[in-house]
Amino acid sequence: METQVNTNEMHASGKMRLNIQRMGRFLSGMVMPNIGAFIAWGLITALFIPTGWLPNENLSKLVGPMIIYLLPILIGYTGGKMIGDLRGGVLGAVATAGVIVGADVPMFLGAMIMGPLGGFVMRKVDDMLKDKVPAGFEMLVNNFSVGIMGAVLAVAAYKVIGPVVLSLNLILKGAVETVVNVGLLPIASLVIEPAKILFLNNALNHGVLGPMGMQQATETGRSIFFLLETNPGPGLGLLLAYYVFAKGMIKQSAPGAIIIHFLGGIHEIYFPYVLMNPLLIIPVIAGGASGVFTFALLGAGLVATPSPGSIFALMAMAPRGGLLAVLAGVLVSTAVTFFLSAPIIKARGYAADEEKLEAAKTQLQGMKGKKTETETAIKLNVAVKKIVFACDAGMGSSAMGASTLRNKLKKQGIHVQVSNDAIENIPEDAQIVITHENLTARAKLAAPQAEHISIQDFIENPVYDLLVERLVEIKEKQQESQVKPIGTEELPVLQKKNILLGQRSVEKMEAIKMAGRLLADSGYVAEEYIDAMIQRENDLSTYIGNGIAIPHGVASGRMQIRKTGISILQFPDGVDFGEGLAYLVVGIAGVGNEHLAILSNLASIMEEDEIAERLKTTEDLEYVYTLFTKK
Incomplete structure (x- = not known):
């Protein structure tokens, strides 16, 4: 009974977390597509208000109308469109005008209510009128339905919703001012930093902190709320600590992550580094809190949301005379996180492999109750010309993901258009659409x-490699159907001359070259395929256990394969492959699925210890040949 109760509580907790994530992403989705307008307003404010960098009385007149009218109406339109398409967007914008006129503060919260409400009402009205409008009256009914409902919602917003939202704004304002006045704002990092690690950063920033900051900025010319989530200091301090105190691949990956995070503003890059050791959330929280304390102490703030949260965006949005205070907070949070992370990372003593970083990503996926990305099925079987990464605004993480995949395809000689767009702007000719799992349902519509x-992570996702390999296979099949290599039609997969027994032990790379040389000399592959085999071994060991290694090429090397073939070398004294001694080195060059039968035989051999033991020292070439070629 107790187990059942606990299970129910876990389900309820997971459902609540999922609903919170969806709500946050929905709020963020209303703001993100319009972030360019927010940046435009922020630049005009930073430059032309009386305390700006270039004070100008005439141009500063743009500031008020943009924040009072333009930005809330854009939010209302976007929220309505998300639910009720274009007509819902128009109705959402009209309804938002009602709350704007009835208030003397920027009505971002009102827009986030009236926009989706307008879209919902429009969708219900359209469903009610569906198939009931006489032919020839469609345009008349469509226009009047929007007009009538717009008038009703605008009046309702002005008389009812506006005053309620205004009262709520005053309550929130008072609560925030109290927190700020008593110096408790740094405590917000206890919520903000863990929420970021769960990829709620955009929802938190643009759905909650951004609107609060906009209201404060209109009154004081700057707002500290724009710095709470976007501060790159904690992430920078963590990544610097990994670079200084970690080892191997983890250490080597840190500089690239630093550039992407600190200069590019893609904070998601450092989240898996925290999950490699959950204790690191403490230095991150401490860094965030110390940064907020410094910002508050020095009166730091920005004039608008910096998006993405790079150091360049923070500097651009700093008001005149406020840049040093912003940089000081970033520096303090970086230092605190760095020094607190150092002993944790040193004590852990990370080994020189990539698996810990991947395990952290898998851990995050497990926390969400989802399968790992490597289990994602890539079902493509036709030529692909356009791949689209889609998110709420079509920038940020999706842009980084598109760039990563584009580079991987370029290295393999695959010419496919890869772009990033907002979900609402996905091109009709897109053949593959890659989205965060919480946005996939919208993308499918x-x-x-x-x-x-x-996917759950746009940065260095294993799905990208699976996708590249599939596209390479498709390209190979197309080429095979057009041109068949001359002189290779009658080559069997394994020839007896390509079985060499009793070889003297050598270094593993030399053994791989020997296996590749046999394949090249027999016409199975071009010379360049040997380099592809070396690269594969550098990327990931091909030792599979039980004294057997199967060196083969990376995906790009498949272009050098002329015919499926294998070579077999026996080293009675073994070859050190790092993870174990290989007594049998089987070089593989596979076209399509032709080599699967051999791999199946190999799997059977690995299961039979007696056969595997005999293969280490046998001098019977016929035995080896029969073993590997049997059906």
């Missing part, structure tokens, strides 16, 4: 013709 791939 926007692009039902495409194949959809759901």
